[in-house]
Amino acid sequence: MALTEGEARTWAGTPPDEGVGGPDLSAYLTETGPGGRRLDLLVSGAHCAACIARIEGELAGTPGVASARLNLSTGRLAVGLEPEGDPGQVVRALDRIGYPATPYDPDSARQAQDREGRELAMALAVAGFGAGNAMIFSVPVWAGLFGQELGPATRTFMQWASAGVGAPCAVFAGMVFFRSAWKALRAGRANMDVPISIGVILTLVVSFQETLLMGRDTYFDAAVTLLFLLLIGRWMDHALRRRARSAAADLLALQAPSAVLLAEDGTERMSPLRLVRPGDRLRVRPGERVPVDGVVETGESEIDNALLTGETTPQPVHPGVTCRAGALNLTGLLTLRAEAACEDSTLARIARLVESGAQSRSTYVQLADKAAAIYVPVVHTAAALTCVIAWMLGIPVREAVLRAATVLIVTCPCALGLAVPAVQVAAASRLFRRGVLVKSGAGLERLAEADHVAFDKTGVLTEGRPRLLNADPADIARAAPLARASSHPLARALAEAAGEGPAATGAIEIAGQGIEARATTGLMRLGRAAFVGAPLSGNQTELWFRDADGALFRFAFADALRPEAVGLAAALAGRGLSASILSGDVEAATLRVAGRMGIPDWRAGLTPQGKVEALDDLKAAGRRVLMVGDGLNDVAALSHAHVSMAPGTALDASQSAADLVYPADHPERIAEAIDTARAARRRAMENFAFAALYNLVAGPAAMLGFVNPFVAALAMSGSSLVVTLNALRLLNGGGR
Amino acid sequence: MSIIVILAPFSLALALLGLAAFWWTLRNDQYEDPQGDASRILIEDPEDRPL
Numbered sequence: 001m002a003l004t005e006g007e008a009r010t011w012a013g014t015p016p017d018e019g020v021g022g023p024d025l026s027a028y029l030t031e032t033g034p035g036g037r038r039l040d041l042l043v044s045g046a047h048c049a050a051c052i053a054r055i056e057g058e059l060a061g062t063p064g065v066a067s068a069r070l071n072l073s074t075g076r077l078a079v080g081l082e083p084e085g086d087p088g089q090v091v092r093a094l095d096r097i098g099y100p101a102t103p104y105d106p107d108s109a110r111q112a113q114d115r116e117g118r119e120l121a122m123a124l125a126v127a128g129f130g131a132g133n134a135m136i137f138s139v140p141v142w143a144g145l146f147g148q149e150l151g152p153a154t155r156t157f158m159q160w161a162s163a164g165v166g167a168p169c170a171v172f173a174g175m176v177f178f179r180s181a182w183k184a185l186r187a188g189r190a191n192m193d194v195p196i197s198i199g200v201i202l203t204l205v206v207s208f209q210e211t212l213l214m215g216r217d218t219y220f221d222a223a224v225t226l227l228f229l230l231l232i233g234r235w236m237d238h239a240l241r242r243r244a245r246s247a248a249a250d251l252l253a254l255q256a257p258s259a260v261l262l263a264e265d266g267t268e269r270m271s272p273l274r275l276v277r278p279g280d281r282l283r284v285r286p287g288e289r290v291p292v293d294g295v296v297e298t299g300e301s302e303i304d305n306a307l308l309t310g311e312t313t314p315q316p317v318h319p320g321v322t323c324r325a326g327a328l329n330l331t332g333l334l335t336l337r338a339e340a341a342c343e344d345s346t347l348a349r350i351a352r353l354v355e356s357g358a359q360s361r362s363t364y365v366q367l368a369d370k371a372a373a374i375y376v377p378v379v380h381t382a383a384a385l386t387c388v389i390a391w392m393l394g395i396p397v398r399e400a401v402l403r404a405a406t407v408l409i410v411t412c413p414c415a416l417g418l419a420v421p422a423v424q425v426a427a428a429s430r431l432f433r434r435g436v437l438v439k440s441g442a443g444l445e446r447l448a449e450a451d452h453v454a455f456d457k458t459g460v461l462t463e464g465r466p467r468l469l470n471a472d473p474a475d476i477a478r479a480a481p482l483a484r485a486s487s488h489p490l491a492r493a494l495a496e497a498a499g500e501g502p503a504a505t506g507a508i509e510i511a512g513q514g515i516e517a518r519a520t521t522g523l524m525r526l527g528r529a530a531f532v533g534a535p536l537s538g539n540q541t542e543l544w545f546r547d548a549d550g551a552l553f554r555f556a557f558a559d560a561l562r563p564e565a566v567g568l569a570a571a572l573a574g575r576g577l578s579a580s581i582l583s584g585d586v587e588a589a590t591l592r593v594a595g596r597m598g599i600p601d602w603r604a605g606l607t608p609q610g611k612v613e614a615l616d617d618l619k620a621a622g623r624r625v626l627m628v629g630d631g632l633n634d635v636a637a638l639s640h641a642h643v644s645m646a647p648g649t650a651l652d653a654s655q656s657a658a659d660l661v662y663p664a665d666h667p668e669r670i671a672e673a674i675d676t677a678r679a680a681r682r683r684a685m686e687n688f689a690f691a692a693l694y695n696l697v698a699g700p701a702a703m704l705g706f707v708n709p710f711v712a713a714l715a716m717s718g719s720s721l722v723v724t725l726n727a728l729r730l731l732n733g734g735g736r
Numbered sequence: 737m738s739i740i741v742i743l744a745p746f747s748l749a750l751a752l753l754g755l756a757a758f759w760w761t762l763r764n765d766q767y768e769d770p771q772g773d774a775s776r777i778l779i780e781d782p783e784d785r786p787l
Binding site for chain 2: 161165
């Protein structure tokens with residue numbers, strides 16, 4: 001679904017003839033102290049230093065603004081307001097200088113603070129500090145292992161120093177893992193953090209004991225280095241999820257999940273969607289979406305249900321007609337009486353389908369967890385066996401426990417912990433440069449497994465907006481001036497076909513009917529058949545024009561296929577994926593697209609439930625389906641499919657249900673994303689193979705007591721480095 | 737060897753200083769807007785005249 005200009009600019013700028021200063025924004029303010037309030041806005045179009053200066057300078061000169069600070073990385077603008085400050089004025093000032101702004105829901109603004117990321121960054125810094133500084137004292141001890149001169153007293157001093165630095169750091173940095181392991185154990189499960197925690201704690205205990213007993217081998221530096229390497233993986237994983245989350249949150253804010261409430265006295269007030277109650281009166285301007293299900297009270301217009309049903313022909317509405325949430329108001333100003341709160345409107349029914357889909361998907365086991373399920377029992381059994389057998393062979397208990405700890409350290413899960421996140425971050429960065437947003441690593445893994453693609457038609461394969469079919473250029477030129485003066489999508493499509501030129505002066509748009517202008521010789525009209533006085537004809541999307549002499553011209557429109565989509569079916573077939581179309585639109589329109597695409601398998605007129613059933617049929621046949629869709633009618637299907645993608649112009653609900661988001665005008669990048677996902681899976685498998693091979697060598701060596709702290713430190717960092725470098729190969733498009 | 741008694745704590749203190757500095761930057765929201773911070777230096781302050 002392509003956003004119209006009016007939609008992208010959301011609601012900013014009330015038509016001047018209404019005589020009001022725009023809707024009241026007080027619901028979006030956050031109290032920040034006595035008299036101080038903050039308004040969080042998402043600003044579009046700011047890219048450089050000049051933009052910062054312009055925006056902050058303009059707001060500094062706006063009365064009632066105490067402070068303004070633009071975050072260029074996220075596009076968020078925090079405005080501090082004095083008690084008498086008017087938030088509406090801030091938005092209008094921004095709109096005037098060319099930076100349309102949308103208010104953020106205070107709740108989502110608070111969520112944007114990244115507490116978890118800070119904790120991880122601090123743990124990472126402490127672990128890095130500990131690893132480096134504990135090693136300063138370990139190096140002399142290592143030198144002693146190789147026959148350098150080192151007395152027992154100096155060695156013990158070095159070991160204590162190493163313990164003093166390493167142990168507190170390991171405990172601090174390890175808290176991330178200890179907490180998660182404890183939570184898992186209490187729930188009766190075991191995750192990857194359990195062996196990590198056991199390994200680190202056992203290592204620290206054994207090392208302290210060795211130091212006290214003036215032993216030779218201590219592993220303080222190894223314990224903290226292990227945590228350092230693991231935290232790098234954790235942090236990368238977090239950064240990936242955070243970037244995707246904030247990009248998704250921005251899109252969500254841009255699509256304004258808000259409603260304009262109309263009070264009894266006619267004043268308008270912006271309100272977050274969740275505060276809308278049944279019976280509220282809502283105002284919906286042309287270019288805006290209907291926020292909740294409601295009945296039209298006043299106004300005539302046409303609404304576009306494409307996102308709800310996939311149908312592209314606009315529906316006329318008049319007082320008494322019910323509009324469903326998500327429909328796009330095209331031509332006239334509408335006042336609606338809300339029939340349902342947002343939780344129980346059409347949206348909510350779809351949301352329930354989404355939830356059931358998310359549950360069915362949660363059974364998917366990620367690669368890293370599969371590996372951990374094999375790794376954990378094997379390594380722990382090996383460590384326990386080492387301890388028992390060594391003891392039975394007559395080795396002192398202390399030495400036997402030390403060997404078991406060495407096994408745990410050396411077969412460290414570093415390579416395992418880094419194997420997948422490093423690959424996923426590299427793959428996500430490569431896709432990000434191509435405009436494809438990866439929302440979770442698991443989504444990338446599932447994408448690699450897909451063997452069938454189910455497309456929604458409207459907005460995915462087609463542009464989701466009308467294009468003029470064939471018409472005589474002379475006719476187009478005649479109607480063009482009037483078309484240029486209109487904001488109706490069909491008229492705009494006509495104007496687009498006509499190219500640059502003058503617009504009719506003095507044109508009057510009649511909501512839901514058309515547009516007219518007086519020429520020297522008579523009245524010109526462009527609009528619906530009845531408005532122009534033409535005979536009512538077939539069901540095709542059409543526009544009639546009557547020129548000043550009374551001659552009639554007919555223009556037909558259709559939703560055009562995206563040119564980039566034509567080769568998509570062949571590109572997918574080349575990768576071993578079959579394709580089908582699941583559309584909610586009428587049969588004729590679907591058949592036309594299916595024919596052009598060369599996809600023989602298509603179904604039309606499907607309800608949201610019907611799409612889910614179609615996917616279930618495919619699943620029952622053993623297929624792993626990638627669903628690509630943008631509309632509200634696809635949301636349930638998106639969450640039921642094995643993996644899903646949505647174009648960047650899709651509804652927020654679709655984007656949050658999808659695993660990946662791709663640029664809408666580049667459907668060919670779906671195939672590219674599949675390539676990258678498959679390459680990522682190959683890299684991850686290679687990493688696992690390497691980690692397994694490494695453990696097959698290092699494990700037995702540790703069991704036989706050949707490993708000392710120096711070898712352990714080398715092996716651990718070395719294996720992590722190899723795994724990371726292998727993952728980085730993905731960045732340059734390697735791995736094809 | 738007794739020099740170690742001075743050098744080791746000294747090197748640790750330096751490293752701790754770095755760690756504390758990082759902690760301060762983290763608490764001070766210095767990683768919230770890397771792009772904006774890089775750009776702000778290019779903004780010309782109208783009152784920025786040579787002395």
